[in-house]
Amino acid sequence: MTILTVIEHDQGVIEPLTFGMLTAARELASDADVPLHAVLIGADVEELADGLGEYGVEAVYLMEDDALEAFAPNAWAACVLTAMDEDEVTAVVGLGSEMSNEIMAHVAARADLPLATNCIAIQPEEDEAWAVTRLRWGGTLHEEAKLYGEPKLLTIFALGIEPEEESVDVEVIDVEPALEEADLMVRVVSRIKPEQTGISLTDAPVVVSGGRGVGSSEGFAILDELAALLNGAVGCSRVVTNNGWRPHSEQIGQTGVRVAPELYIACGISGATQHMSGCSGAKHLLSINKDEQAAIFTKSDTAVVGDLHVVLPAIIAEMKKN
């Protein structure tokens, strides 16, 4: 028996959270006293295999095909299914990310097996079902569930798992992917580079974020000014994008971007769970709200009670004074 992991990479660059996932999967494998294996899929990805040994992967099923140059989720699923036939697999484990959740859903659909996505705890049981804990509502709630099926299919939410190295010799096993036309029907036909204007939200050390309290599209000028002074980026809540004040690409939250800056300045934001699941990774949360009862105050490190249209200009003036 083995635990088979799926290695996520974007055009040959391994998604860093994969190593957290491997760390969790290795624990699962060592508890069950079975080896940790991985499947590596792409057109020319052999060089990625050696590094996997540093995270305890004993065997890598290398599935290369020129047709896999362009990402095709269903073709990746076909490869995972082929690798599952190479061994007696106890569980197939992927990363709890958009890309791997998609691949694993294809695997689950094709194998007619259940799939538990975004797990944060996994307890294998002797009987048929495993006990898993998974994220709901963007992490606001946890669900304890029983996962049936054989083998078990799951993805691990790895944000916050510290990758731990444990070097082993890795055996690379070439396996021919058996791809059919239908597997490749949905594939990336072209790519567009993102239009880069200033620092990106996910890289910015400071995010100045506005909510309903900003009041209008024009109201964001003062947030733009503060963000520029702090070499930061501007974010917003869902109500702002629904009102068309700012583009959706700036929305922080469950259905937007997740950020983890040094400082998150929440201006006129109430603190709904939809929003907080996108900024709870911030090292320091400063909120500015004129409502003393605002829920966001209970989730903040520091706060200013007051109208953001008064407080922000005063902060900017103070910064310029210094």
Next chain:
Amino acid sequence: MEILVCIKRVPVTAAKVTLTADEQAIDAKYLSFAPGPHEECAVEEAVQIIEKHGGKSTALTLGTEDAIEQLRYAASIGIDDLILLETDSDWPPMPTAKAIADAVQEQGQPFDLLLFGNESANTGGYQVGIRVAHALGLPVVTGVKKLEFADGKATAHRQTASGWELYEVPLPAVFTIKEGINVPRYPSIPRKLKAKRKPIQRIVPGKGDVGLEKVRLTVPDVEASDVNILGHGADAAPKVVELLKELGLV
């Protein structure tokens, strides 16, 4: 174009989430309900596609009778036909997908497009749309934030960390939609009134394998934050700048 859009009734959560005594659901006594954000955009997208290319749209939901409220919402945006797959509770992804695929096959008119939300707001399973696509033998693109049509083909754009990926697929096809593809309109009062009179096709689906069985929900422990109030109004500015210095940001 014949479009099916699948939606799910979820509570609109505020700042604090409380569970029911049996730990099976969010206590929604004081909450309103809506389709998930991605699904609201899927409904809007379906209506916009029909406005541009002509055709007919159908909204489908699986859930209790209460979910009729979300079908009425879809109608108030401009969806033509409504289908309720009536159950006594929320179902996990596997039986949900099977029930939807069965219902699609039972409809006389095949759909050119099947739209879903990328993942449900409450359970976040990331799989119902993909499972339905496989059950019906259709291609599926997930996470779609832009959709265009030409010559019986669709071009779907999706955003990743490294930019935009473009996919081209023949129709019929399944797309799972992400918020940001459009800004959903507000229902007008005449449309709301009209939506109330729309007939609803009710189907009671058979439940297959559960696969993933919810035991209970828990609210994760969040460290109670001891908020430090820096001050009130403009007078707080010096303290804020002090904080920026402490954090090494100025």
